[in-house]
Amino acid sequence: MHYPWWYVPYSTGPMLIALVAVVHVLVSHYAVGGGLFLAVETAFAYRKQHRDYLAYLRRHARFFILLTVVFGAITGVAIWWTIGLASPLATEVLIRTFVFGWAMEWVFFVIEIASAFIFYYWWGRLPERTHVRIGWIYALAAWISLVLITGITAFMLNPGDWPGNRTFWVGFFNPQFIPQVVARTGGALLLASLYVYLHASLSIKDERLRELVSRRSIRPSLAGAVMITAGGAGWYVFLPPSAIAVLPSAAVLNVFMGLIVAMTAVVFAALYFGPYRNPSWLSPGFAAMMLIFGFGAVSIGEFIREAVRKPYVVYNVVLGNQILPEEMPRLAESGVLAGGTWTRAFVTDRYPELIRDDRLDLDRLAALHHADRVALGEVLFQYQCNDCHAAANGYSAVGPLVRGRSPREIQRLILDFRNTHFYMPPWAGTPEEAGLLADYLRAIAPDNPEGMFLGGNAREDDR
Amino acid sequence: MNPQMLVDSASTVPLPAPWWFVEFFKVLGFTLHLAPMHLWFAGLLVAMMLRAGGGLHARTFSRRFAKQMPVLVAFGVNFGIVPLLFLQLAYYQFFYPATILMAWFWIAIVAILIPAYYGVYLYAFGLRDDDPAGPSAFRRWIGWGSAVMFIVIGFLFVNGLSLTSSVDAWPAVWKDHQVAGAATGTGLAAFYVPMVWPRWLMMFGLALETTAAWIVLDAAWFARRETDDYRRWAGRFAFGLAVVGAAWFAAAGSWYVFGTWPGPVRETMFAWPAMILTAITALSPGLPVVLLAMLTQRGFSRTAATIVAATQFGVLAINAVSRQVVQNLEIGKFTDLAGQTADIQWSPLILFLVIFALGAVVILWMVAQVVKAARST
Numbered sequence A: 001m002h003y004p005w006w007y008v009p010y011s012t013g014p015m016l017i018a019l020v021a022v023v024h025v026l027v028s029h030y031a032v033g034g035g036l037f038l039a040v041e042t043a044f045a046y047r048k049q050h051r052d053y054l055a056y057l058r059r060h061a062r063f064f065i066l067l068t069v070v071f072g073a074i075t076g077v078a079i080w081w082t083i084g085l086a087s088p089l090a091t092e093v094l095i096r097t098f099v100f101g102w103a104m105e106w107v108f109f110v111i112e113i114a115s116a117f118i119f120y121y122w123w124g125r126l127p128e129r130t131h132v133r134i135g136w137i138y139a140l141a142a143w144i145s146l147v148l149i150t151g152i153t154a155f156m157l158n159p160g161d162w163p164g165n166r167t168f169w170v171g172f173f174n175p176q177f178i179p180q181v182v183a184r185t186g187g188a189l190l191l192a193s194l195y196v197y198l199h200a201s202l203s204i205k206d207e208r209l210r211e212l213v214s215r216r217s218i219r220p221s222l223a224g225a226v227m228i229t230a231g232g233a234g235w236y237v238f239l240p241p242s243a244i245a246v247l248p249s250a251a252v253l254n255v256f257m258g259l260i261v262a263m264t265a266v267v268f269a270a271l272y273f274g275p276y277r278n279p280s281w282l283s284p285g286f287a288a289m290m291l292i293f294g295f296g297a298v299s300i301g302e303f304i305r306e307a308v309r310k311p312y313v314v315y316n317v318v319l320g321n322q323i324l325p326e327e328m329p330r331l332a333e334s335g336v337l338a339g340g341t342w343t344r345a346f347v348t349d350r351y352p353e354l355i356r357d358d359r360l361d362l363d364r365l366a367a368l369h370h371a372d373r374v375a376l377g378e379v380l381f382q383y384q385c386n387d388c389h390a391a392a393n394g395y396s397a398v399g400p401l402v403r404g405r406s407p408r409e410i411q412r413l414i415l416d417f418r419n420t421h422f423y424m425p426p427w428a429g430t431p432e433e434a435g436l437l438a439d440y441l442r443a444i445a446p447d448n449p450e451g452m453f454l455g456g457n458a459r460e461d462d463r
Numbered sequence B: 001m002n003p004q005m006l007v008d009s010a011s012t013v014p015l016p017a018p019w020w021f022v023e024f025f026k027v028l029g030f031t032l033h034l035a036p037m038h039l040w041f042a043g044l045l046v047a048m049m050l051r052a053g054g055g056l057h058a059r060t061f062s063r064r065f066a067k068q069m070p071v072l073v074a075f076g077v078n079f080g081i082v083p084l085l086f087l088q089l090a091y092y093q094f095f096y097p098a099t100i101l102m103a104w105f106w107i108a109i110v111a112i113l114i115p116a117y118y119g120v121y122l123y124a125f126g127l128r129d130d131d132p133a134g135p136s137a138f139r140r141w142i143g144w145g146s147a148v149m150f151i152v153i154g155f156l157f158v159n160g161l162s163l164t165s166s167v168d169a170w171p172a173v174w175k176d177h178q179v180a181g182a183a184t185g186t187g188l189a190a191f192y193v194p195m196v197w198p199r200w201l202m203m204f205g206l207a208l209e210t211t212a213a214w215i216v217l218d219a220a221w222f223a224r225r226e227t228d229d230y231r232r233w234a235g236r237f238a239f240g241l242a243v244v245g246a247a248w249f250a251a252a253g254s255w256y257v258f259g260t261w262p263g264p265v266r267e268t269m270f271a272w273p274a275m276i277l278t279a280i281t282a283l284s285p286g287l288p289v290v291l292l293a294m295l296t297q298r299g300f301s302r303t304a305a306t307i308v309a310a311t312q313f314g315v316l317a318i319n320a321v322s323r324q325v326v327q328n329l330e331i332g333k334f335t336d337l338a339g340q341t342a343d344i345q346w347s348p349l350i351l352f353l354v355i356f357a358l359g360a361v362v363i364l365w366m367v368a369q370v371v372k373a374a375r376s377t
Ligand code: HEM
Pocket: A077, B026, B030, B033, B037, B040, B041, B076, B077, B078, B080, B081, B082, B083, B084, B085, B087, B113, B150, B151, B153, B154, B155, B157, B158, B159, B161, B162, B199, B200, B203, B323
């Protein structure tokens, strides 16, 4: 439409965003919570003059830098890369709305990097008080960057009053802002503790020191779990109604909601019976198990957070298929093929006779050969459906979803999305275009599997 | 196909900052990105070559440099975020389509960056001051691998930015790399936009010169443990490297300007008043060479090294400004960049500037602590 659509076979482009985002989140939360851990614990170890603990913290700081400054930072950059490629219109709208939020976040990134390097490379060479202060500067800068980015990601789920009053602050302090800051801060505390447990269990030989680590980190981790739960409840309360309705309407999300509760419960129980009641239990296997469950819960949470926005990418502002809701009337008039920048260029190049006075010529459309109808239908599929559906095979492939339906039935289904499938963008083009798309979908729909005995003759449909 | 057809209409969200503000931060950010980026783009390769075939001092430099590399990459990547942000803010109609047309190559940047970056750490961790044998063969391979990967990443960047400003090439790339009108993301700009090659080479030449400036700056300020003899070597080597870099820049730059600039761009850039900018950009890389020659003649001093480095930074800034002017000319053919409707978000803008200033204070405070500690040990 506005931008060329990037066709990624099997997975769809937006799934790449989800993949990169989930991987990034698992490290970036540690980048926040781990900074707090290092600041608090280094201060504690200095106060007690606990040499062994200090030596451990220094090793931990090295691991922390290697993971967060490289992998954490570059996967964060990778999110930028993928959203620009797979969701360009939404990215354009977000950047033009929140550029100063990102610019401020960048300042805190610079502070984070500088303080992290100084904290680690100048370990033992700075006065203790200064060293701890630099640790705190890191922790604070990292947390503020979390707050800043959360304002923007929360906006995508519920922009509140922004559509009527398009100012930065109305968008930033949206209804989802506080719940998500609470949940993410909790996630940072919990994940950081789980990272610490795994790292400590692998690298500390001395039992007493390991128990100390175990005990010291239990309270932040439990507090983190509580904050995730509280923030999650707030998240649910401030969801827009359509998002609440999406939750039960997609089977996979139901399963995920169940899983997330189960995984959180496992982590909670493990923390309670492990580090809390029996600090000496901290074996590598036990710590790895907790971290894996923590990863599972956070990844699924992140996935659901993304998924419930359907049919939007930015709720009420940008639809999943890179169309602005206010463009719908214009597109219904001109047709998508004649109304989108790249679709129009495509048609003008291949079927110049089809466009007259900036709209589709319906008579000439009706005279097209079947193969051309399918070819144009595929263009419509790319620009209208491929955000959420692969074609014949792959993620939520649309071919099998229309199995056994006639082109007319498919056309009617598409035109009726507005009434029957609110989680998909309503059909943006003309009814005739829906007919083209239906021909294409019919062409890629599979037949019923063979070899099924059903006790009688299969229905002969009107293919 | 008329390429203008592929340029989307203006955004429904107005520009939230004044135009000069966008341009200022884009150029400032790019200059800050260039300085460290040059050190890994060309410098790392130089360091690997010196380690393989250089004498005692050359190896000393190579070791020092490789150890600084992780920090340089961290800041260089970070500074890249600023121009990227403002590029997307104001040039979105051009940047997104161009990168989507070459999506897999564009995204390869981050996929390559992660191993290249870890490679730098692995190599640097293998270096010991007192170890004559140097890093193991395995780590040396890693070091070479990173150097090559950074050069490849630089090539991909040049592809992305050249295609961003070469709208005329879009129809051909799109035609060759699509499924039903959707881009497959497999069109590499270098096959469609001739300016990619000289632009890449030109950047490499300039990067050699930046590396030369860094060599003397490092020798002057951070190499207290090294001998005076090392500093003399650093001055001489830097001079030689800067000569090669400047000559390389001149050759590739001529190819770029005379061989690949679109006619109208060349006409404007060779006419008054842009001519002055063109001339300064072309000649300025000679200045650090002259200064380095003086430094080797008159003896190595901190002041001299600092002047060389500051001058090279100025060269980079001039380069960034010219690049911006040319980019605006190329893109200005298709849209009125400076005439975008604006609705300035004053309070976030001012808050950003305040935070920017406070952030600088915090960083200076931290650096001061480090300097104080360094003096007392
Ligand atoms: C992932 C972090 C990075 C970001 C966000 C970034 C950002 C940018 C941006 C925005 C520009 C264009 C500036 C402009 O025209 O206004 C640029 C240019 C460039 N970058 Fe980076 N960069 C990054 C990493 C790298 C790396 C690792 C290299 C490797 C050498 C590199 C090499 C280059 C080169 C050669 C150019 C000039 C391209 C041209 O205009 O011809 N960058 N970078």
